[in-house]
Amino acid sequence: MERILIQLITAFTSSLGFAYIFNVKGKRIFYDGIGGFLAWGVQLLAAAFLTNEALCYLLGSAALTAYAEGMARWQKCPTTLFIVAGSIPLIPGGALYRTMSYGISRDWQAFFNQGLETLLLAVAISAGILIVMVLDQIWHNARALSRKRKAQA
Amino acid sequence: MSENAQDTIEGFLTCALDIGERMLISGGEVNRVEDTITRVCKAAGAQRVDVYTITSSIVVTMGMPDGQVITQTRRISRQKLDMNALDRLNDLSRYICQTKPSVAEVRSMLKQIEVLPQYSFGTQVVMYALVSGSCAMFFGGNGWDGLASALIGVLLKFVQTFLNKTCPSDFFTIILCSIFGGVMAHLFLRLGLGENPAMINLGNIMLLIPGIKLTNAIRDMIRGDTITGVLCFAEAVIVSMAIAWGFAVITF
Structure with a gap:
């Protein structure tokens, strides 16, 4: 429980810190922190029910993207602003490093295993982002279409 | 017209x-x-x-x-x-x-x-410390590991800024920063600050490792911008290898 609490708090602070490093301004820094908190929170919640790690990461990044799309519409700015810093807790930086350090110590078996694991996580995160973005686009286009129809009728 | x-x-x-x-x-x-x-x-x-x-x-x-x-x-x-x-x-x-x-x-x-304003150097230093410390604890380090990582993060920002101005190659800047990070982590352990070198290092690695680039690369590939994706992917792999090597130098 303490572990989870620490992770949630540090997920918030590390996203917040990266928001500063990526030159995000104003209140959006705070929203970025919330994004990181949300992404990791959903991942943890999913992990409580699911055994598939990649799927948990996918759900985490999907939740973050849904949040980012909403924020972007409200703040009238690109979605990227909220995804880049918010995805920090999910980003497999640690796993990527572990992969390469196995490579450096010539432990090829571990290198390939960890490498595939890292790749899988990166694919899961990207897929989570893209799925929500595409669904959002479909929703947006469908609404525009129905509006057009109504205008014609 | x-x-x-x-x-x-x-x-x-x-x-x-x-x-x-x-x-x-x-x-x-x-x-x-x-x-x-x-x-x-x-x-x-x-x-x-x-x-x-x-x-x-x-x-x-x-x-x-x-x-x-x-x-x-x-x-x-x-x-x-x-x-x-x-x-x-x-x-x-x-x-x-x-x-x-x-x-x-x-x-x-x-x-x-x-000419839009950037955050001042001081703020950036503080944020490097915050990110390093947070990430070290996020990956399972204790408070002391976090503190050690935060302090190294501060030093890393100075080294990185200096190298950005003087070093002609981004690749070598990253390698030198990594070596510096690894050496400092060992020094801090010798001085008795921090317990888990892997966690201290992970905090600093998050500042350097192109994790976002890797994820974006795959996103581009799925979306259909294959060349961009492959290009960024290769770059991310090469740079992270250099980082792993840099942080491991001290243990050789």
């Missing part, structure tokens, strides 16, 4: 490329950049716009209704994420599409974006 229409159109395309270039440097996705350039050129009256962007270059061909065809290319050298600039560029491109301002006006607005 005025008598120097050609100047205007070419000047306009240059502006469109300037916007695209700045967007790409600030961290805009390839499809966002292509979309923006297309919209801006269409706003200038182009009948057909073909944009091809990969991370290191942009090519735009603009076909005007009178049969005139203009092409310009731009080479992109390095990326530096700047979300504020990206936001403002996005606003600028919307403004151009809505009001179709003159080239001179767009130029002056672009100039304003170029």
Whole structure:
């Protein structure tokens, strides 16, 4: 429980810190922190029910993207602003490093295993982002279409 | 159209490329950049716009209704994420599409974006410490590991800033920073601050490792920008290998 609490708090602070490093301004820094908190929170919640790690990461990044799309519409700015810093807790930086350090110590078996694991996580995160973005686009286009129809009728 | 229409159109395309270039440097996705350039050129009256962007270059061909065809290319050298600039560029491109301002006006607005304030060095140092400390604890380090990582993060910012100004190669900057990080972690352990060297290192590695690049690379590949994806993927793998090597040097 303490572990989870620490992770949630540090997920918030590390996203917040990266928001500063990526030159995000104003209140959006705070929203970025919330994004990181949300992404990791959903991942943890999913992990409580699911055994598939990649799927948990996918759900985490999907939740973050849904949040980012909403924020972007409200703040009238690109979605990227909220995804880049918010995805920090999910980003497999640690796993990527572990992969390469196995490579450096010539432990090829571990290198390939960890490498595939890292790749899988990166694919899961990207897929989570893209799925929500595409669904959002479909929703947006469908609404525009129905509006057009109504205008014609 | 005025008598120097050609100047205007070419000047306009240059502006469109300037916007695209700045967007790409600030961290805009390839499809966002292509979309923006297309919209801006269409706003200038182009009948057909073909944009091809990969991370290191942009090519735009603009076909005007009178049969005139203009092409310009731009080479992109390095990326530096700047979300504020990206936001403002996005606003600028919307403004151009809505009001179709003159080239001179767009130029002056672009100039304003170029000189937008960055956070002061002090703030950045504090944020490096915050990120390092947070990440060290996030990955399972205790409070002391976090503190050690935060202190190394501060030193790392100084080293990185110095090397950014003096070192001609980004790749070597990363390697030297990694070696420095690994050495400092060992030094701190010897001095009795921190318990778990892997956790201390992980906190600092998060500052350097191109995890976002790796994820974006795969995103680009899935979306269909395969060349950009593969390019970024290769870059991310090479850089992270260098980082792993740098942090491990002290243990050899």
